[in-house]
Amino acid sequence: MNLAIINFGSGNLHSVHKAFESVSSDLSNPYNIIVTNDPKEIQSADKIVLPGVGAFGDCKNAILNIEGLHASLEVSVVKNKVPFMGICVGMQLLADLSYEFGTHSGFGWIPGEVRRITSPKEYKIPHMGWNEITFSDHKLFDNCEQGSDFYFVHSFYFQNQKSEHSIATTKYPDQITAAVCKENICGTQFHPEKSHKNGKKIIHNFLEWKP
Protein backbone atom coordinates (compact mmCIF):
# COMPACT_ATOMS: atom_id res chain seq x y z
CA MET A 1 0.00 0.00 0.00
CA ASN A 2 1.25 3.46 -0.93
CA LEU A 3 0.61 6.62 1.01
CA ALA A 4 1.42 9.87 -0.76
CA ILE A 5 2.24 13.01 1.21
CA ILE A 6 1.79 15.91 -1.17
CA ASN A 7 4.86 18.09 -1.52
CA PHE A 8 3.99 21.54 -2.80
CA GLY A 9 6.73 23.28 -0.86
CA SER A 10 4.98 23.55 2.51
CA GLY A 11 7.43 23.98 5.37
CA ASN A 12 6.40 21.19 7.70
CA LEU A 13 6.76 18.23 5.34
CA HIS A 14 9.54 16.61 7.31
CA SER A 15 7.49 16.53 10.52
CA VAL A 16 4.47 15.05 8.77
CA HIS A 17 6.59 12.50 6.92
CA LYS A 18 8.38 11.32 10.07
CA ALA A 19 5.19 11.07 12.11
CA PHE A 20 3.38 8.99 9.49
CA GLU A 21 6.47 6.83 9.03
CA SER A 22 6.75 6.24 12.75
CA VAL A 23 3.09 5.22 13.15
CA SER A 24 3.04 3.17 9.97
CA SER A 25 6.13 1.18 11.01
CA ASP A 26 4.13 -0.25 13.93
CA LEU A 27 1.44 -1.67 11.62
CA SER A 28 1.56 -5.30 10.57
CA ASN A 29 1.56 -4.10 6.98
CA PRO A 30 3.40 -0.79 6.93
CA TYR A 31 2.69 1.66 4.15
CA ASN A 32 5.22 2.66 1.58
CA ILE A 33 5.24 6.39 2.32
CA ILE A 34 6.27 8.73 -0.45
CA VAL A 35 6.63 12.49 -0.42
CA THR A 36 5.75 13.61 -3.90
CA ASN A 37 4.21 16.11 -6.28
CA ASP A 38 4.24 13.71 -9.22
CA PRO A 39 0.68 13.29 -10.57
CA LYS A 40 1.41 9.66 -11.55
CA GLU A 41 2.57 8.72 -8.07
CA ILE A 42 -0.41 10.49 -6.54
CA GLN A 43 -2.86 8.62 -8.77
CA SER A 44 -1.36 5.28 -7.77
CA ALA A 45 -1.51 6.08 -4.04
CA ASP A 46 -3.93 4.23 -1.74
CA LYS A 47 -4.08 7.12 0.71
CA ILE A 48 -3.25 10.79 0.33
CA VAL A 49 -2.18 13.37 2.90
CA LEU A 50 -2.07 17.09 2.22
CA PRO A 51 -0.13 19.08 4.83
CA GLY A 52 -0.07 22.83 4.75
CA VAL A 53 1.26 25.77 6.66
CA GLY A 54 1.22 29.39 5.60
CA ALA A 55 -1.41 31.49 3.93
CA PHE A 56 -4.36 29.88 2.14
CA GLY A 57 -3.83 31.74 -1.15
CA ASP A 58 -0.11 30.92 -1.28
CA CYS A 59 -0.77 27.23 -0.66
CA LYS A 60 -3.50 27.11 -3.30
CA ASN A 61 -1.29 28.86 -5.85
CA ALA A 62 1.66 26.61 -5.07
CA ILE A 63 -0.55 23.59 -5.80
CA LEU A 64 -1.91 25.10 -9.01
CA ASN A 65 1.62 25.92 -10.16
CA ILE A 66 2.66 22.28 -10.18
CA GLU A 67 1.48 20.89 -13.47
CA GLY A 68 -1.13 18.17 -13.16
CA LEU A 69 -1.13 18.19 -9.35
CA HIS A 70 -4.59 19.63 -8.78
CA ALA A 71 -6.09 17.49 -11.55
CA SER A 72 -4.54 14.31 -10.16
CA LEU A 73 -5.99 15.11 -6.72
CA GLU A 74 -9.43 15.62 -8.25
CA VAL A 75 -9.22 12.26 -10.02
CA SER A 76 -7.94 10.32 -7.00
CA VAL A 77 -9.94 11.92 -4.23
CA VAL A 78 -13.21 13.01 -5.86
CA LYS A 79 -13.59 10.44 -8.66
CA ASN A 80 -11.79 7.38 -7.28
CA LYS A 81 -12.66 8.12 -3.64
CA VAL A 82 -9.16 7.50 -2.32
CA PRO A 83 -9.03 8.21 1.44
CA PHE A 84 -7.64 11.70 1.93
CA MET A 85 -6.49 13.71 4.94
CA GLY A 86 -5.79 17.43 4.94
CA ILE A 87 -3.86 18.97 7.82
CA CYS A 88 -4.26 22.60 8.97
CA VAL A 89 -4.26 24.70 5.79
CA GLY A 90 -4.45 21.37 3.93
CA MET A 91 -7.83 20.92 5.60
CA GLN A 92 -8.95 24.50 5.01
CA LEU A 93 -8.25 24.07 1.29
CA LEU A 94 -11.20 21.65 1.16
CA ALA A 95 -13.57 24.61 1.59
CA ASP A 96 -15.24 26.63 -1.15
CA LEU A 97 -13.71 29.95 -0.21
CA SER A 98 -11.21 31.61 2.09
CA TYR A 99 -11.05 35.23 3.20
CA GLU A 100 -7.38 35.13 4.26
CA PHE A 101 -5.57 38.08 2.60
CA GLY A 102 -8.25 38.59 -0.05
CA THR A 103 -10.77 36.09 -1.35
CA HIS A 104 -9.50 32.77 -2.67
CA SER A 105 -11.34 29.74 -3.94
CA GLY A 106 -10.59 26.35 -2.38
CA PHE A 107 -11.10 22.84 -3.75
CA GLY A 108 -14.81 22.99 -2.89
CA TRP A 109 -14.84 19.38 -1.68
CA ILE A 110 -16.53 20.14 1.64
CA PRO A 111 -18.98 23.07 1.61
CA GLY A 112 -18.00 26.00 3.79
CA GLU A 113 -15.79 29.05 4.13
CA VAL A 114 -12.54 29.89 5.88
CA ARG A 115 -12.81 32.97 8.08
CA ARG A 116 -10.66 34.85 10.56
CA ILE A 117 -11.12 33.84 14.20
CA THR A 118 -12.88 36.64 16.03
CA SER A 119 -12.28 36.57 19.74
CA PRO A 120 -12.11 39.00 22.67
CA LYS A 121 -8.83 40.84 23.19
CA GLU A 122 -7.48 38.50 25.86
CA TYR A 123 -7.55 35.64 23.36
CA LYS A 124 -4.32 35.95 21.41
CA ILE A 125 -4.24 35.27 17.69
CA PRO A 126 -2.96 32.87 16.35
CA HIS A 127 -4.83 30.29 18.40
CA MET A 128 -1.58 28.56 19.32
CA GLY A 129 -1.01 25.62 21.60
CA TRP A 130 -2.76 22.61 23.07
CA ASN A 131 -6.52 22.70 23.23
CA GLU A 132 -9.09 20.03 23.99
CA ILE A 133 -11.50 18.69 21.43
CA THR A 134 -14.97 17.18 21.51
CA PHE A 135 -15.57 14.70 18.72
CA SER A 136 -18.45 12.74 17.26
CA ASP A 137 -18.41 9.02 16.60
CA HIS A 138 -15.90 8.58 13.79
CA LYS A 139 -13.13 6.10 12.99
CA LEU A 140 -10.57 8.93 13.12
CA PHE A 141 -11.10 9.22 16.89
CA ASP A 142 -11.02 5.53 17.80
CA ASN A 143 -9.36 5.03 21.20
CA CYS A 144 -9.27 8.79 21.83
CA GLU A 145 -10.79 10.29 24.96
CA GLN A 146 -13.25 13.16 24.80
CA GLY A 147 -11.49 16.32 25.91
CA SER A 148 -8.00 15.20 24.86
CA ASP A 149 -5.53 17.89 23.88
CA PHE A 150 -4.21 18.51 20.39
CA TYR A 151 -1.77 21.07 19.05
CA PHE A 152 -3.35 23.94 17.12
CA VAL A 153 -1.81 26.91 15.40
CA HIS A 154 -4.04 28.99 13.15
CA SER A 155 -5.68 32.39 12.78
CA PHE A 156 -8.43 31.30 10.40
CA TYR A 157 -11.00 28.53 10.81
CA PHE A 158 -13.22 26.37 8.63
CA GLN A 159 -16.87 27.36 8.98
CA ASN A 160 -18.78 24.35 7.70
CA GLN A 161 -21.97 24.92 5.79
CA LYS A 162 -23.37 21.58 6.99
CA SER A 163 -22.92 20.67 10.61
CA GLU A 164 -22.63 16.96 9.79
CA HIS A 165 -19.28 17.64 8.10
CA SER A 166 -17.77 18.89 11.35
CA ILE A 167 -16.67 15.79 13.28
CA ALA A 168 -14.76 17.55 16.06
CA THR A 169 -14.72 20.98 17.65
CA THR A 170 -12.64 23.03 20.04
CA LYS A 171 -13.33 26.32 21.85
CA TYR A 172 -11.45 29.63 21.59
CA PRO A 173 -13.71 30.93 23.16
CA ASP A 174 -16.36 30.29 20.50
CA GLN A 175 -16.71 26.88 18.97
CA ILE A 176 -14.26 26.19 16.15
CA THR A 177 -14.19 23.22 13.79
CA ALA A 178 -11.29 20.95 14.75
CA ALA A 179 -11.88 18.18 12.20
CA VAL A 180 -14.05 17.59 9.16
CA CYS A 181 -15.15 14.59 7.16
CA LYS A 182 -17.25 13.93 4.10
CA GLU A 183 -17.19 10.38 2.76
CA ASN A 184 -13.53 9.56 1.94
CA ILE A 185 -12.28 13.09 2.67
CA CYS A 186 -11.22 14.12 6.15
CA GLY A 187 -9.13 16.88 7.62
CA THR A 188 -7.86 18.23 10.92
CA GLN A 189 -7.31 21.83 11.91
CA PHE A 190 -4.86 20.67 14.59
CA HIS A 191 -1.52 19.09 13.77
CA PRO A 192 -1.65 15.35 14.50
CA GLU A 193 2.05 15.12 13.63
CA LYS A 194 2.79 17.54 16.50
CA SER A 195 0.21 16.26 18.98
CA HIS A 196 2.35 13.61 20.65
CA LYS A 197 0.49 10.40 21.59
CA ASN A 198 -2.99 11.72 20.78
CA GLY A 199 -1.80 12.79 17.35
CA LYS A 200 -0.31 9.39 16.70
CA LYS A 201 -3.71 7.82 17.44
CA ILE A 202 -5.32 9.99 14.76
CA ILE A 203 -2.62 9.07 12.25
CA HIS A 204 -3.02 5.39 13.14
CA ASN A 205 -6.79 5.61 12.70
CA PHE A 206 -6.41 7.32 9.34
CA LEU A 207 -4.03 4.58 8.18
CA GLU A 208 -6.60 1.96 9.21
CA TRP A 209 -9.57 3.90 7.88
CA LYS A 210 -11.69 2.25 5.19
CA PRO A 211 -14.36 4.80 4.31
Place this chain on the structure above:
Amino acid sequence: MLKKRIIPCLDVDNGRVVKGVNFIDLVDAGDPVEQAIIYNAEGADELCFLDITASSDNRDTLLEVVKKTAENCFIPLTVGGGVRNLDDISRLLHFGADKVSINTAAVDNINLVAEAANKYGSSTIVIAVDAKETAENQWKVFTHGGRKETNIDVVTYCNEVAKLGAGEILLTSMDRDGTKSGFDNKLLKAVTSKVNVPVIASGGVGNLSHLLDGILEGEASALLAASIFHFGEYSISEVKRYLADNNIPVRI
Protein backbone atom coordinates in the same frame (compact mmCIF):
# COMPACT_ATOMS: atom_id res chain seq x y z
CA MET B 1 -9.55 25.64 27.12
CA LEU B 2 -6.20 26.58 25.62
CA LYS B 3 -3.40 25.31 27.84
CA LYS B 4 -0.42 27.28 29.10
CA ARG B 5 2.67 25.79 27.48
CA ILE B 6 5.84 24.67 29.24
CA ILE B 7 8.86 24.83 26.96
CA PRO B 8 12.27 23.51 28.01
CA CYS B 9 15.09 25.23 26.15
CA LEU B 10 18.45 23.68 25.31
CA ASP B 11 21.50 25.80 24.50
CA VAL B 12 23.44 23.96 21.83
CA ASP B 13 27.08 24.63 20.89
CA ASN B 14 28.67 22.62 18.09
CA GLY B 15 25.85 20.10 18.34
CA ARG B 16 26.28 19.58 22.09
CA VAL B 17 24.25 20.84 25.02
CA VAL B 18 26.21 23.51 26.81
CA LYS B 19 24.85 23.43 30.31
CA GLY B 20 25.51 20.37 32.39
CA VAL B 21 22.78 17.91 33.14
CA ASN B 22 22.20 15.24 35.68
CA PHE B 23 19.53 13.04 34.22
CA ILE B 24 20.54 9.66 35.51
CA ASP B 25 19.08 7.79 32.57
CA LEU B 26 21.04 9.67 29.94
CA VAL B 27 23.70 7.69 28.14
CA ASP B 28 25.39 10.83 26.90
CA ALA B 29 24.65 13.92 28.97
CA GLY B 30 25.71 16.29 26.22
CA ASP B 31 23.48 14.93 23.52
CA PRO B 32 20.61 17.36 22.86
CA VAL B 33 18.60 14.69 21.07
CA GLU B 34 18.61 12.42 24.10
CA GLN B 35 17.53 15.26 26.36
CA ALA B 36 14.83 16.31 23.94
CA ILE B 37 13.49 12.76 23.96
CA ILE B 38 13.29 12.80 27.75
CA TYR B 39 11.55 16.18 27.87
CA ASN B 40 9.14 14.91 25.23
CA ALA B 41 8.35 11.81 27.30
CA GLU B 42 7.92 13.92 30.45
CA GLY B 43 5.19 15.98 28.81
CA ALA B 44 6.92 19.08 27.46
CA ASP B 45 4.49 21.04 25.30
CA GLU B 46 7.17 22.17 22.89
CA LEU B 47 10.94 22.08 22.64
CA CYS B 48 13.34 24.89 21.94
CA PHE B 49 16.94 24.72 20.73
CA LEU B 50 19.08 27.80 20.84
CA ASP B 51 22.21 27.45 18.74
CA ILE B 52 25.04 29.40 20.33
CA THR B 53 27.75 28.03 18.04
CA ALA B 54 30.11 30.93 17.48
CA SER B 55 31.40 29.94 14.08
CA SER B 56 28.94 29.71 11.25
CA ASP B 57 31.14 26.95 9.74
CA ASN B 58 29.98 24.64 12.49
CA ARG B 59 26.29 25.46 12.23
CA ASP B 60 25.55 22.39 10.14
CA THR B 61 26.06 20.20 13.19
CA LEU B 62 22.83 21.68 14.55
CA LEU B 63 20.91 20.54 11.49
CA GLU B 64 21.70 16.92 12.32
CA VAL B 65 20.45 17.51 15.87
CA VAL B 66 17.24 19.05 14.54
CA LYS B 67 16.72 16.20 12.12
CA LYS B 68 17.17 13.48 14.74
CA THR B 69 14.95 15.31 17.23
CA ALA B 70 12.17 15.68 14.67
CA GLU B 71 12.39 11.96 13.97
CA ASN B 72 11.86 11.14 17.64
CA CYS B 73 9.75 13.89 19.21
CA PHE B 74 6.29 14.55 17.87
CA ILE B 75 5.75 17.93 19.51
CA PRO B 76 6.57 21.38 18.09
CA LEU B 77 10.26 22.23 17.87
CA THR B 78 11.49 25.83 17.74
CA VAL B 79 15.06 26.48 16.67
CA GLY B 80 16.88 29.78 16.93
CA GLY B 81 20.34 31.30 17.08
CA GLY B 82 22.20 32.84 14.18
CA VAL B 83 19.20 32.91 11.86
CA ARG B 84 20.04 35.64 9.36
CA ASN B 85 17.88 35.19 6.27
CA LEU B 86 15.21 33.19 4.45
CA ASP B 87 17.74 30.53 3.44
CA ASP B 88 18.61 29.88 7.08
CA ILE B 89 14.91 29.51 7.91
CA SER B 90 14.29 27.28 4.94
CA ARG B 91 17.17 24.98 5.90
CA LEU B 92 15.99 24.60 9.51
CA LEU B 93 12.42 23.86 8.44
CA HIS B 94 13.64 21.36 5.89
CA PHE B 95 15.53 19.49 8.59
CA GLY B 96 12.48 19.30 10.83
CA ALA B 97 12.10 22.52 12.84
CA ASP B 98 8.47 23.59 13.13
CA LYS B 99 9.21 27.16 14.07
CA VAL B 100 12.27 29.32 13.65
CA SER B 101 13.15 32.12 16.01
CA ILE B 102 14.80 35.26 14.69
CA ASN B 103 16.52 37.78 16.92
CA THR B 104 19.19 40.25 15.74
CA ALA B 105 18.43 39.81 12.03
CA ALA B 106 14.86 41.06 12.60
CA VAL B 107 16.13 44.18 14.36
CA ASP B 108 18.67 44.83 11.60
CA ASN B 109 16.08 44.33 8.88
CA ILE B 110 12.48 44.47 10.04
CA ASN B 111 11.29 43.52 6.54
CA LEU B 112 12.66 40.05 7.16
CA VAL B 113 9.74 39.46 9.56
CA ALA B 114 7.16 40.15 6.87
CA GLU B 115 9.09 38.24 4.21
CA ALA B 116 9.49 35.21 6.46
CA ALA B 117 5.86 35.25 7.64
CA ASN B 118 4.59 35.59 4.07
CA LYS B 119 6.76 32.76 2.84
CA TYR B 120 6.46 30.26 5.69
CA GLY B 121 3.34 31.39 7.55
CA SER B 122 3.05 33.36 10.78
CA SER B 123 2.80 30.12 12.72
CA THR B 124 6.40 29.35 11.79
CA ILE B 125 7.99 32.66 12.74
CA VAL B 126 8.95 33.42 16.34
CA ILE B 127 10.57 36.76 17.07
CA ALA B 128 13.01 36.56 19.96
CA VAL B 129 13.43 39.83 21.85
CA ASP B 130 16.17 40.44 24.41
CA ALA B 131 14.92 43.21 26.68
CA LYS B 132 16.63 45.26 29.35
CA GLU B 133 15.12 47.87 31.65
CA THR B 134 16.92 51.15 30.92
CA ALA B 135 14.68 53.42 32.99
CA GLU B 136 11.80 52.63 35.28
CA ASN B 137 9.14 50.72 33.33
CA GLN B 138 11.03 51.29 30.11
CA TRP B 139 12.70 48.48 28.24
CA LYS B 140 15.03 48.62 25.27
CA VAL B 141 15.78 45.93 22.69
CA PHE B 142 19.31 44.50 22.82
CA THR B 143 20.92 42.51 20.02
CA HIS B 144 23.93 40.29 19.35
CA GLY B 145 23.23 38.04 22.30
CA GLY B 146 22.57 41.03 24.53
CA ARG B 147 25.89 42.74 23.86
CA LYS B 148 24.56 45.61 21.82
CA GLU B 149 22.04 48.20 22.97
CA THR B 150 19.59 49.69 20.53
CA ASN B 151 17.35 52.66 21.02
CA ILE B 152 14.26 50.61 20.23
CA ASP B 153 11.42 50.43 22.75
CA VAL B 154 10.46 46.82 23.46
CA VAL B 155 6.67 47.27 23.49
CA THR B 156 6.72 49.31 20.27
CA TYR B 157 8.96 46.74 18.62
CA CYS B 158 6.82 43.78 19.70
CA ASN B 159 3.74 45.48 18.30
CA GLU B 160 5.48 46.15 15.04
CA VAL B 161 6.72 42.58 14.51
CA ALA B 162 3.27 41.24 15.42
CA LYS B 163 1.70 43.48 12.79
CA LEU B 164 4.29 42.30 10.23
CA GLY B 165 3.28 38.69 10.82
CA ALA B 166 5.28 37.26 13.72
CA GLY B 167 3.29 34.33 15.11
CA GLU B 168 4.62 34.73 18.63
CA ILE B 169 7.19 36.58 20.68
CA LEU B 170 9.87 34.99 22.81
CA LEU B 171 10.56 37.69 25.37
CA THR B 172 13.73 37.36 27.43
CA SER B 173 14.52 39.68 30.29
CA MET B 174 18.27 40.23 30.29
CA ASP B 175 18.02 41.69 33.77
CA ARG B 176 16.63 38.42 35.06
CA ASP B 177 18.30 35.85 32.83
CA GLY B 178 20.43 33.54 34.93
CA THR B 179 19.47 35.22 38.23
CA LYS B 180 16.82 32.70 39.32
CA SER B 181 14.88 35.62 40.81
CA GLY B 182 11.75 35.15 38.69
CA PHE B 183 10.48 36.54 35.39
CA ASP B 184 10.34 40.30 34.91
CA ASN B 185 6.56 40.31 35.19
CA LYS B 186 6.27 44.05 34.70
CA LEU B 187 8.01 43.70 31.36
CA LEU B 188 5.82 40.74 30.45
CA LYS B 189 2.62 42.55 31.40
CA ALA B 190 3.71 45.65 29.47
CA VAL B 191 3.98 43.51 26.34
CA THR B 192 1.12 41.02 26.82
CA SER B 193 -1.36 43.82 27.55
CA LYS B 194 -0.47 45.62 24.32
CA VAL B 195 0.42 42.91 21.82
CA ASN B 196 -2.12 40.51 20.34
CA VAL B 197 0.14 37.51 19.62
CA PRO B 198 1.16 34.88 22.18
CA VAL B 199 4.17 35.80 24.34
CA ILE B 200 6.61 33.23 25.70
CA ALA B 201 8.16 34.35 28.99
CA SER B 202 11.88 33.73 29.37
CA GLY B 203 14.66 34.59 31.77
CA GLY B 204 14.82 34.26 35.52
CA VAL B 205 12.96 31.13 36.57
CA GLY B 206 14.31 29.71 39.81
CA ASN B 207 11.35 28.00 41.40
CA LEU B 208 7.79 26.86 40.85
CA SER B 209 6.09 30.01 42.08
CA HIS B 210 8.05 32.04 39.53
CA LEU B 211 6.35 30.05 36.80
CA LEU B 212 2.94 30.69 38.31
CA ASP B 213 3.69 34.42 38.58
CA GLY B 214 4.68 34.54 34.90
CA ILE B 215 1.17 33.42 34.04
CA LEU B 216 -0.83 35.30 36.69
CA GLU B 217 1.13 38.56 36.76
CA GLY B 218 2.93 38.52 33.41
CA GLU B 219 -0.03 36.93 31.57
CA ALA B 220 2.31 34.91 29.39
CA SER B 221 0.90 32.26 27.04
CA ALA B 222 3.91 30.01 27.49
CA LEU B 223 6.87 29.67 29.82
CA LEU B 224 10.39 28.88 28.74
CA ALA B 225 12.98 27.59 31.15
CA ALA B 226 16.41 26.07 30.84
CA SER B 227 18.38 25.51 34.00
CA ILE B 228 15.59 24.36 36.33
CA PHE B 229 15.01 21.48 33.95
CA HIS B 230 18.63 20.84 32.94
CA PHE B 231 19.84 20.48 36.45
CA GLY B 232 16.94 18.27 37.37
CA GLU B 233 15.66 20.68 40.02
CA TYR B 234 12.16 20.14 38.70
CA SER B 235 10.74 17.77 36.18
CA ILE B 236 8.27 18.94 33.57
CA SER B 237 5.55 16.82 35.12
CA GLU B 238 6.21 18.32 38.56
CA VAL B 239 5.87 21.82 37.10
CA LYS B 240 2.61 20.89 35.43
CA ARG B 241 1.14 19.31 38.53
CA TYR B 242 2.00 22.43 40.52
CA LEU B 243 0.38 24.72 37.96
CA ALA B 244 -2.69 22.48 37.73
CA ASP B 245 -3.02 22.57 41.53
CA ASN B 246 -3.06 26.35 41.20
CA ASN B 247 -5.89 26.25 38.66
CA ILE B 248 -3.77 26.97 35.62
CA PRO B 249 -4.89 25.01 32.54
CA VAL B 250 -2.03 22.73 31.50
CA ARG B 251 -1.75 19.59 29.44
CA ILE B 252 -1.16 16.70 31.81
